[in-house]
Amino acid sequence: MTACTTVPGTGRKQFNVYSTSQENAMGAQAYQDEMKNAKVISSGPVFDRVQIVGARIATAAKQRHPEIANTMVWKWTVIDDPKMINAWMLPGGYGAVYTGLVNFVQSDDELAVVMGHEAAHAIARHGGERMTQGAAAQLGATAAGVATDSEAIAQGAAMGLQAGILLPYSRKQESEADELGLFIAAQAGYDPRSAITLWRRMQSQGGAKIEFLSTHPSEGTRIELLQEQMPQAYAMYKRTRVDGTATDAKDFANTKTPASK
């Protein structure tokens, strides 16, 4: 029984009755469903930009959380929808970035913070955790009961999209994705301080549709938590840049603060 798992990076114990391969298969299916009505962009400057940032995020995630990140496909689909300031990543690494988000961000650093946050949801297996909670709620079962009831698991899988994968995340999961995502972006060589400017701008925007504002912790709390983590994240970012250990050093030539040596 592997129902109790540990979130890599934060060490939080979570209750999840799904295996990584079950989750990833559900992510693949949900991704296919989402793609049916999506207007996908597969070439051009916006596509290229998302792929470059996405590849660096993927490499940093594999460095930091190899066990889970190496099971993921790391696909970043670009969807043409200028009104959607949004991005997501399903279990298994099936990600999407909307053109509305690319237009909204003011730098690759901000884009990387969002993509790192979305990747963190998949790395921390928040989808499986939500599906477990959804199945428990649906059946009125205790969590322990669900773990031993294969029928409940199957039912949870069948209603996976509604019960788990596309439901808003909990506050705790959002804060966890903020934290993991911040360090992934920093290790990928993106300035983590951009998280603060991004969140503030989104807050002032009001009705942004981005996934991580749907069940937001209060913005003040979110920014406070990020600021607590910032010295460590910023130190990692500087180390990555100066050491040249980032995944794609040639891209640094285009960023604002070149490495000092």
Ligand SMILES: [Zn+2]
């Ligand atoms: Zn989120």
